[in-house]
Amino acid sequence: MKHVIDPLDLSVEETEALLDLAGDMAENPAKYASVCAGKRLATLFYEPSTRTRLSFEAAMMNMGGTVIGFSSADNSSAAKGESVADTIRVISCYADICAMRHPKEGAPARAARYSRIPVINAGDGGHQHPTQTLTDLMTIRRRKGGFQGLTIGLCGDLKFGRTVHSLIRSLARYGGVRFVLISPEELRVPEYVIEEELKAKNLPYREVEDLESVIADLDILYMTRVQKERFFNEADYIRLKDSYILTGAKLRKAKPDMAVLHPLPRVNEIALEVDDDPRAAYFEQVQNGVYVRMALMMTLLGVKAC
Amino acid sequence: MLNIDSLQKGVVIDHIEAGMGMRIYDLLGLDDLDCCVALIKNARSTKFGKKDIIKIEGDIEINFEVLGFIDPNITVDVIDDGRIVEKKKLVLPETITNVVKCKNPRCITSIEEGVDHIFRLCDREKRRYRCVYCEQEYKARP
Numbered sequence: 001m002k003h004v005i006d007p008l009d010l011s012v013e014e015t016e017a018l019l020d021l022a023g024d025m026a027e028n029p030a031k032y033a034s035v036c037a038g039k040r041l042a043t044l045f046y047e048p049s050t051r052t053r054l055s056f057e058a059a060m061m062n063m064g065g066t067v068i069g070f071s072s073a074d075n076s077s078a079a080k081g082e083s084v085a086d087t088i089r090v091i092s093c094y095a096d097i098c099a100m101r102h103p104k105e106g107a108p109a110r111a112a113r114y115s116r117i118p119v120i121n122a123g124d125g126g127h128q129h130p131t132q133t134l135t136d137l138m139t140i141r142r143r144k145g146g147f148q149g150l151t152i153g154l155c156g157d158l159k160f161g162r163t164v165h166s167l168i169r170s171l172a173r174y175g176g177v178r179f180v181l182i183s184p185e186e187l188r189v190p191e192y193v194i195e196e197e198l199k200a201k202n203l204p205y206r207e208v209e210d211l212e213s214v215i216a217d218l219d220i221l222y223m224t225r226v227q228k229e230r231f232f233n234e235a236d237y238i239r240l241k242d243s244y245i246l247t248g249a250k251l252r253k254a255k256p257d258m259a260v261l262h263p264l265p266r267v268n269e270i271a272l273e274v275d276d277d278p279r280a281a282y283f284e285q286v287q288n289g290v291y292v293r294m295a296l297m298m299t300l301l302g303v304k305a306c
Numbered sequence: 307m308l309n310i311d312s313l314q315k316g317v318v319i320d321h322i323e324a325g326m327g328m329r330i331y332d333l334l335g336l337d338d339l340d341c342c343v344a345l346i347k348n349a350r351s352t353k354f355g356k357k358d359i360i361k362i363e364g365d366i367e368i369n370f371e372v373l374g375f376i377d378p379n380i381t382v383d384v385i386d387d388g389r390i391v392e393k394k395k396l397v398l399p400e401t402i403t404n405v406v407k408c409k410n411p412r413c414i415t416s417i418e419e420g421v422d423h424i425f426r427l428c429d430r431e432k433r434r435y436r437c438v439y440c441e442q443e444y445k446a447r448p
Contacts, residue, residue, distance in 0.1 A: 083419050104414040106439020110421065125412045127440055192443060196428075 036065035043069030327358030
């Protein structure tokens with residue numbers, strides 16, 4: 001039974017195959033319209049995340065499957081004190097595959113130990129979010145044709161932003177990329193990520209505090225939101241939330257083919273004027289997210305297109 | 307002076323930091339053994355001043371791996387015919403279960419009932435472990 005808890009649960013070869021499949025789904029959606037007929041997805045969302053949940057549900061419905069689930073812990077038996085281990089054993093009787101979001105880190109990994117169906121981590125607190133990483137990889141690959149030689153800027157909350165850590169780890173496996181880590185001192189990439197991923201693999205990186213001074217060097221600019229729910233107190237959040245905002249003026253200094261990515265939702269870190277710029281790739285990312293989730297579920301379920 | 311007979315056959319776990327003997331007794335599950343077990347607390351030690359010692363009599367199968375995590379200074383001698391026939395080399399185990407607790411308040415282990423606290427070795431040289439759930443780091447003592 002294959003589960004995807006961490007983006008690195010998929011080898012580079014598996015990731016490439018999955019991105020190829022997702023790319024084909026984008027080109028030929030009709031070919032996959034009923035590959036999951038008779039299959040059921042359970043979306044177990046212990047905390048709200050409308051977009052990720054709907055993306056999973058849309059992905060399954062695009063393939064002719066059905067969906068059950070809950071969208072907050074209040075609506076689930078977790079409110080009665082049921083453990084994750086028990087919940088997944090029950091859900092295994094109802095569905096063929098499950099996507100789990102949980103505020104506690106490691107909850108999907110816990111579920112995977114007891115599950116009889118594939119478990120996909122749809123975000124566990126500030127930890128991992130593998131389908132977002134696959135979405136990011138697909139968007140970069142479609143925009144740039146690959147990863148080699150790219151200078152990738154990651155901007156904003158690099159400490160609590162799980163998408164950032166997952167993306168660094170995944171790109172580090174490909175090698176041949178350079179990272180520019182743009183954040184305030186308080187929100188830098190954790191030391192263990194730098195040591196284990198960048199230093200250990202001899203990948204060039206630099207840490208800077210100013211977006212404008214480095215934007216001209218970037219092929220990819222990955223913006224992140226400073227997330228209120230990751231802070232222990234409101235004062236720190238208010239002090240740092242507006243630190244890094246991408247505006248049209250800043251974008252004028254960037255390469256004409258740079259791509260701007262964002263896991264969304266944005267608050268104000270990308271000015272609305274940027275949306276119409278061809279370099280804005282974040283809504284394209286949302287669409288790619290549906291394709292990678294389709295490809296991932298199809299792969300984990302072991303179904304084939306006719 | 308308290309005297310405990312030397313073993314003819316069994317295992318001596320020596321150089322345990324004073325006060326840690328009972329914890330090691332529990333971790334190794336010695337309570338479940340039928341054979342004769344002696345836990346000596348605060349024995350005189352030229353090296354440490356005080357130490358704990360555990361002597362287990364008989365031919366027993368115990369997994370001593372966890373001792374490498376608890377304290378690499380501990381020695382494990384296998385005794386036969388009153389002589390040391392083997393000095394077990396303690397190495398860091400690949401995983402440790404319910405030896406230390408994950409201290410990350412955001413980890414699923416902080417709320418889930420009946421969950422084992424499992425850490426996996428991620429860097430043998432630096433003696434670093436990570437929680438299998440949230441990847442919180444734990445450094446084994448040098």
